Amino acid sequence: AQSVTQPDIHITVSEGASLELRCNYSYGATPYLFWYVQSPGQGLQLLLKYFSGDTLVQGIKGFEAEFKRSQSSFNLRKPSVHWSDAAEYFCAVGTALKNNDMRFGAGTRLTVKP
Amino acid sequence: SQTIHQWPATLVQPVGSPLSLECTVEGTSNPNLYWYRQAAGRGLQLLFYSVGIGQISSEVPQNLSASRPQDRQFILSSKKLLLSDSGFYLCAWRGGRTQETQYFGPGTRLLVL
Numbered sequence: 001a002q003s004v005t006q007p008d009i010h011i012t013v014s015e016g017a018s019l020e021l022r023c024n025y026s027y028g029a030t031p032y033l034f035w036y037v038q039s040p041g042q043g044l045q046l047l048l049k050y051f052s053g054d055t056l057v058q059g060i061k062g063f064e065a066e067f068k069r070s071q072s073s074f075n076l077r078k079p080s081v082h083w084s085d086a087a088e089y090f091c092a093v094g095t096a097l098k099n100n101d102m103r104f105g106a107g108t109r110l111t112v113k114p
Numbered sequence: 115s116q117t118i119h120q121w122p123a124t125l126v127q128p129v130g131s132p133l134s135l136e137c138t139v140e141g142t143s144n145p146n147l148y149w150y151r152q153a154a155g156r157g158l159q160l161l162f163y164s165v166g167i168g169q170i171s172s173e174v175p176q177n178l179s180a181s182r183p184q185d186r187q188f189i190l191s192s193k194k195l196l197l198s199d200s201g202f203y204l205c206a207w208r209g210g211r212t213q214e215t216q217y218f219g220p221g222t223r224l225l226v227l
Contacts, residue, residue: 041223042220043120043218043219044204049210049215051214096213099165100173
C-alpha cells in the first residue's frame with residue numbers, strides 16, 4: 001500500500017524568502033501526487049498535482065513541485081513567500097486504482113515572519 | 115463547474131445528543147464522496163466513502179454512520195455524540211481526468227461539550 005511522509009511538522013520562513021516543503025512517498029509504481037493547502041478553519045485547496053509527463057509541475061499561487069522518482073520525493077517550492085502563504089500544507093499520494101486509495105501526510109505548518 | 119457545500123459550518127453539541135452533517139455536490143453526477151475527520155493539530159482520517167446511492171464503506175469502527183440518500187448528497191450522523199467526536203469534518207468528492215483527484219468542501223467544525 002502507498003504511504004506518504006512529510007518530515008517537517010513546522011517550518012518558519014521570512015517573508016520574501018524561498019520555501020521548500022518536503023514530501024516522500026512509498027509506492028511501487030508511478031503514483032498520483034498532490035499538494036493541498038489548508039488555511040485555519042478552511043477546507044483543503046488543491047495547489048497542484050502530478051501523474052505523468054513533465055516532472056516539474058506548476059500550481060496556483062506561484063507554487064511548483066518536482067517529482068523525483070529516484071528519491072521518491074515530491075517537494076513543494078516557492079521562490080518568494082508571502083505572508084498569506086502561512087497555512088498547513090498536505091502532501092498526498094494516490095493510485096486511482098481503488099476508491100479509497102488516497103493517503104495524506106501529517107501536514108507541515110508554515111509560519112511566515114514579517 | 116463543480117462545487118461542494120457543507121453545513122453547518124460550526125456546531126456545538128452536548129455529549130449524548132444526535133448529529134447530522136450534510137454535504138452536497140453540484141455540477142457532477144455519480145461522484146465518489148468521502149467523509150474525513152481532522153482532529154486538532156492532526157492529519158486527515160478517512161471515515162466513510164460512497165461510490166453511489168445507498169453504498170457506504172466504513173474505514174474505521176466508531177460512533178458515527180453515513181448515508182447517501184441522493185446521488186449528490188452525503189450525510190454524516192451519530193445517535194449519541196461523544197467528547198472524542200469533536201473535530202473538523204471534511205467532505206470531499208473525487209474527480210479529475212481519471213477520477214484521481216479529491217476536492218474538498220469548506221468543512222464543519224464540531225465541538226462536543
